[in-house]
Amino acid sequence: MSVLNNTEKKLRNDPSKRWVVQKFGGTSVGKFPLKIANDVAKASMEKNQVALVCSARSSDTKADGTTSRLLRAVAATIKSRTQSLGALVKEIEDDHVGAANKFISNEEIREKLIKDIRDDCAALEQYLNALRIVSETSPRSCDVCIGVGERLSCRFMAAVLNDQGIEAEMVSMEEIIDESIDWKALDASFYSYIANQLVSKVCEIGDKVPVVTGFFGLVPGSIISQIGRGYTDLCAALLAVGLKADELQIWKEVDGIFTADPRKVPNARLLALITPEEAAELTYYGSEVIHPFTMSQVISARIPIRIKNVDNPSGAGTIIFPDTISRHGSATPPHPPKIMPEEARQELMGKTATAVTIKTDVMVLNIQSNRKAASHGFLASIFAILDKYKLIVDLITTSEVHVSMALHEESENGNFHDAFVELRRLGTLDVMHGMAILSLVGKYMRNMVGISGRMFSALAQAQVNIEMISQGASEINISCVVDEKNAAKALVCVHEEFLGKPSSLHVVPSQASLLVEKPWLYSS
Numbered sequence: 001m002s003v004l005n006n007t008e009k010k011l012r013n014d015p016s017k018r019w020v021v022q023k024f025g026g027t028s029v030g031k032f033p034l035k036i037a038n039d040v041a042k043a044s045m046e047k048n049q050v051a052l053v054c055s056a057r058s059s060d061t062k063a064d065g066t067t068s069r070l071l072r073a074v075a076a077t078i079k080s081r082t083q084s085l086g087a088l089v090k091e092i093e094d095d096h097v098g099a100a101n102k103f104i105s106n107e108e109i110r111e112k113l114i115k116d117i118r119d120d121c122a123a124l125e126q127y128l129n130a131l132r133i134v135s136e137t138s139p140r141s142c143d144v145c146i147g148v149g150e151r152l153s154c155r156f157m158a159a160v161l162n163d164q165g166i167e168a169e170m171v172s173m174e175e176i177i178d179e180s181i182d183w184k185a186l187d188a189s190f191y192s193y194i195a196n197q198l199v200s201k202v203c204e205i206g207d208k209v210p211v212v213t214g215f216f217g218l219v220p221g222s223i224i225s226q227i228g229r230g231y232t233d234l235c236a237a238l239l240a241v242g243l244k245a246d247e248l249q250i251w252k253e254v255d256g257i258f259t260a261d262p263r264k265v266p267n268a269r270l271l272a273l274i275t276p277e278e279a280a281e282l283t284y285y286g287s288e289v290i291h292p293f294t295m296s297q298v299i300s301a302r303i304p305i306r307i308k309n310v311d312n313p314s315g316a317g318t319i320i321f322p323d324t325i326s327r328h329g330s331a332t333p334p335h336p337p338k339i340m341p342e343e344a345r346q347e348l349m350g351k352t353a354t355a356v357t358i359k360t361d362v363m364v365l366n367i368q369s370n371r372k373a374a375s376h377g378f379l380a381s382i383f384a385i386l387d388k389y390k391l392i393v394d395l396i397t398t399s400e401v402h403v404s405m406a407l408h409e410e411s412e413n414g415n416f417h418d419a420f421v422e423l424r425r426l427g428t429l430d431v432m433h434g435m436a437i438l439s440l441v442g443k444y445m446r447n448m449v450g451i452s453g454r455m456f457s458a459l460a461q462a463q464v465n466i467e468m469i470s471q472g473a474s475e476i477n478i479s480c481v482v483d484e485k486n487a488a489k490a491l492v493c494v495h496e497e498f499l500g501k502p503s504s505l506h507v508v509p510s511q512a513s514l515l516v517e518k519p520w521l522y523s524s
C-alpha cells in the first residue's frame with residue numbers, strides 16, 4: 001500500500017485523451033479496491049481519461065451486500081416494526097468504516113471518509129425512522145434509501161484513489177432527474193436526457209477522476225421496478241454514450257463471458273467476441289453477465305463493451321459488439337463488415353452455438369382451458385392475470401386449450417397465490433416447482449439444420465427428461481425445461497455436444513496480449 005502525503009502531486013485525467021468508462025460491481029469494490037485503483041484505473045490513465053462507475057459495496061456476495069441490506073431495512077420499517085433500524089444501519093456503517101480502516105493509509109483521507117460515512121448513515125437512520133412513523137414506504141422513498149449504497153461505495157473508492165495518488169472525487173448522480181418533468185415513459189429521449197445530465201455532472205470536477213454513483217436518481221416508477229438490480233451497468237452505459245467513450249469496460253470477477261458458467265462447467269471456454277443479442281439472451285436465462293438494457297444504449301452509439309476481470313487485468317476479456325457494424329467514428333455500415341478477420345467471420349457464420357446457460361428456481365404452470373372462452377379469449381385472460389400480478393413469463397408454449405408457462409419462482413414483485421386463484425377460474429391449473437430452464441444460445445444457429453435434434457438427443461442420452469420445449473422463429477435461443485435435479489448434468493452434456501471443441505472464436509493464451517493491445521475487432 002503506497003503511503004502518500006495528501007499534498008503530493010497526484011495523477012489527473014489528461015483532457016486531450018479519449019474517455020474509457022470503467023464499471024465495477026459491488027463485490028469487486030468490496031474485495032479488490034487497491035487493484036481497481038492501481039492495476040485498472042492508474043494503468044488505463046496512461047492512454048485514456050477514465051471515469052469509474054461503482055455499485056454499492058458487497059464484502060462477499062450480492063445477497064449480503066449493501067443494496068440487499070438497504071432493501072431489508074426499508075422492508076423492516078413496515079413489516080417488522082420491532083426490529084431495530086439503528087442496528088441494521090450500524091451493520092452497513094461498520095462494514096464501510098472497516099473497509100476505510102483496512103484500505104486507506106493516509107490519516108487525513110481516512111478520517112474524512114469515516115466522518116462522511118457516519119454522517120450518511122445517521123441521515124439514513126433518521127429517514128428510515130420517519131418512514132416507520134408514517135407507516136408508509138413508497139417506491140420513491142425506497143429509492144432514496146438505496147441510493148445511499150452507491151454514495152458510500154463511491155466515497156470509499158474516491159478516497160482509495162486519492163490515497164493511491166490519483167486525484168479523484170465522488171460524483172453523486174442522486175439528484176440528476178428533474179422531478180417536475182412528467183416522463184411518460186423511459187424511452188430514448190429519457191435515456192438521452194440522463195446521458196447529458198451524467199456528463200454535465202462529470203464535467204463539473206474538471207480533470208479529477210470521477211467516481212460516479214451507479215444509482216442515477218429518482219427514476220419515474222422506481223429504479224428497482226423499472227430497471228431492476230444491476231442498474232449500475234446501465235448508468236455506466238449512458239455515461240459512455242454521453243462522453244462518446246472509446247470503450248465501456250465492465251469489470252467483474254470472471255475473465256469474461258464463457259461458453260457456459262465456468263463454476264458449473266469446468267472446461268467452459270472464454271469467448272473472444274459475442275454479439276449483444278447473445279449476451280442479452282444469456283443474461284435473461286441465468287448467466288448474469290451484464291444488465292440487458294445496457295447493450296442497446298452503447299451499441300447504437302457504436303461503442304464496444306469489454307468484460308474484464310479485476311483480479312486478472314491483463315487478460316483479454318470478452319468484447320460485446322455487433323458483427324455487422326463498425327465502431328464509433330468509422331464508416332457504417334462497412335461492406336463487407338470489417339470488424340473481424342475474414343476467417344473468424346467465416347467461423348462465426350458456420351458455428352453452431354455460442355454458449356449454454358441454465359436458470360434455476362423455475363416453476364411451470366400448466367393450464368387446461370375449461371372451454372368457456374374461445375382460444376384467443378383464453379390466452380387474453382391469462383395474459384391479463386399475469387399483467388395484473390406482475391408475473392414475468394420466461395417461456396411459453398400453447399395449443400388451443402392448453403398453455404404451459406415457465407416462470408422464475410423469485411419474481412420480485414409477483415403475487416403468485418392470488419394469481420393462481422384467478423387462473424383457476426379459467427381452467428385446471430397444475431404447478432410444478434423445482435424446475436430449471438436450459439438454453440442454448442447462438443445467433444448463427446439458424447443457418448444450421450438439426451440443431452434442436454442434436455440438443456434433445458444429447459439430453460436423452462444423458463437420461464434427462466424434458467418437461468417443456470420452446471424455440472422462437474429467430475432461433476437465437478433453443479430452450480427447454482428440465483427437473484432442477486438434472487440441471488448440472490444437462491448443462492454439461494449440451495456444452496459437450498456443441499462447445500466441447502476449441503474454436504478460433506475462443507480466447508487462447510497466445511491471442512490474449514494481441515487482443516488487449518490491438519484487438520482485431522478494430523482492425524480495418
Ligand SMILES: Nc1ncnc2c1ncn2[C@@H]1O[C@H](COP(=O)(O)OP(=O)(O)O)[C@@H](O)[C@H]1O
Pocket residue numbers: 025026027028062251252253254256257258259260261262263282286287288289355357
Ligand atoms: N457464461 C458465463 N460466462 C461468465 N460468467 C458466467 C457465465 N454464466 C454464469 N456466470 C457467472 O456469473 C458471475 C458473474 O461474475 P461476478 O463478477 O461475480 O458478478 P457481479 O459483477 O455481478 O458481482 C460469475 O460468478 C460466473 O460464474
Ligand SMILES: N[C@@H](CC(=O)OP(=O)(O)O)C(=O)O
Pocket residue numbers: 024025026027055056062065067068149214228229230231232233
Ligand atoms: N447495487 C445495485 C446495483 C448494481 O448494479 O449492482 P452490481 O453492479 O453489483 O450488479 C444492486 O445490487 O443491484
